[in-house]
Amino acid sequence: MTDGPPTTSGRLLSLLSLLQTPREWPGPELARRLAVSERTVRHDVERLRALGYPVSATRGSTGGYRLAAGQAMPPLLLEDAEAVAVAVALSASHASVEGMEETSLGALTKLLQVLPTRLRGQVDALRASTVRAAPRRRGDEVSGTVLADLAACIRDREVVRFGYADHAGATTERRVEPYRLVSLGRRWYLVAHDLLRDDWRTFRVDRLREPRGVGHRFRARELPADDLAAYVAARTRSVQRKVTGQVVLEAPAAVVEERMGWWTDGSIEALGEERCRVRIAGRSTEDIAFWVGVLGVDFTVEGPEELRSAVRALEQRYAAATRP
Known part of the structure; x- marks a missing residue:
């Protein structure tokens, strides 16, 4: 197993591609995948760290390497199919999130500039062959910041307070344990356990007023259904069945x-x-x-x-x- 300058750049890209999968890679397995020695793997990891990639390492028989979250965003390596999938997703960005279409267009423009010609042709062909109908506006758009804040509270299991306006505009104060965000059609819903009513509720995110975490953590409950998308759809239909x-x-x-x-x-x-x-x-x-x-x-x-x-x-x- 040799290590020479002509193969270093390509090998670093291969190593980075492996590390970007969400798992921990033992040194011997990386060495086998890259056909190099474990010492070369250690040197390559140091090279990636020098380039700004936060590669963490743990010792022991179950230890290994993985790419951790860093303070800055270094270059991202995507496989061909992954790059096309991201471009397609950006082209069909969810218009119900406030400001998302403009942001998606900016990200798509940057991605298309660096795509290889063969991949850019696939994306361009899809965009040229697709017609998007103007979306039917139903209610207010949802702030991307609100979605991100709710997602953070879900991740951290933090109790959330907000005012909630019903279909008639009457507002009540709610204190809930948030569990999931569900995108249904052009609307977003929060699945949460209402602490005052001691029951599961679904809330339209566009009707939330000033949602904020209160700093109190909660112990996770058993979810009301295995398929929360179907659960929200059923609850939404029940409103239409008065x-x-x-x-x-x-x-x-x-x-x-x-x-x-x-x-x-x-x-x-x-x-x-x-x-x-x-x-x-x-x-x-x-x-x-x-x-x-x-x-x-x-x-x-x-x-x-x-x-x-x-x-x-x-x-x-x-x-x-x-x-x-």
Whole structure:
């Protein structure tokens, strides 16, 4: 195993690539991977440290080398596929975070300047072939600083206080144990344990007012679900299901299930091959009346009376719209 100047630069890049994976590398394994001696590995580690890479080392049979967090950000080494993936992610930056699109564009510009021609061609082809629709604005954008502060409190298991505005604008003071941030559609949600209510809650981050850590640490609880994204989605849907109604549709149960999705309340009863009874949930009886109407099949309202009234009102409105 030899060490010569013509191979030093390439070997340092290979060593750096290995160290950038989140694990600890024993010296003998690095020497085997790089086909050099352990002494050469030690010298190369010192060279990386001199270049600003904070490589830490632990002694003993289970010790090894790993890249630690430093005070400054030295050059980052990416594999080809990783560089393309980062460029694609920056091109499709999440517009619901305030200022993120401009920041992402700046980072993408810097990355494209240093990409090899073969990789830049892949990214350029993707960007040229992709059309991004203007996002539909729903609520306020979320501050990237707020997300970072909440993430830090989650990492440090620090209790957070904030004012929370409900859909009507009424604000209550909350004190919670934060656990996860969930991105759902164009909104961000905080999954937390509300200490005053002693229960799990999901909070829209754009409705938080002056969130701040209070310096108190907490012991982690068992999460309310293994799949927190699905948990938040279900909680969000439950807000949209304030009222229910029951109708008989002149259509097969399988067709209705496919077309209505989660608007059903989990109850579709087949009444033969071409009819079914459905329990539907919505924000209001007016919403239910509309969604049943756009199915394009005949139906009969079984209840409640408020849904019958909503259907009659919709019928009169449509009839009035067609008069000369």
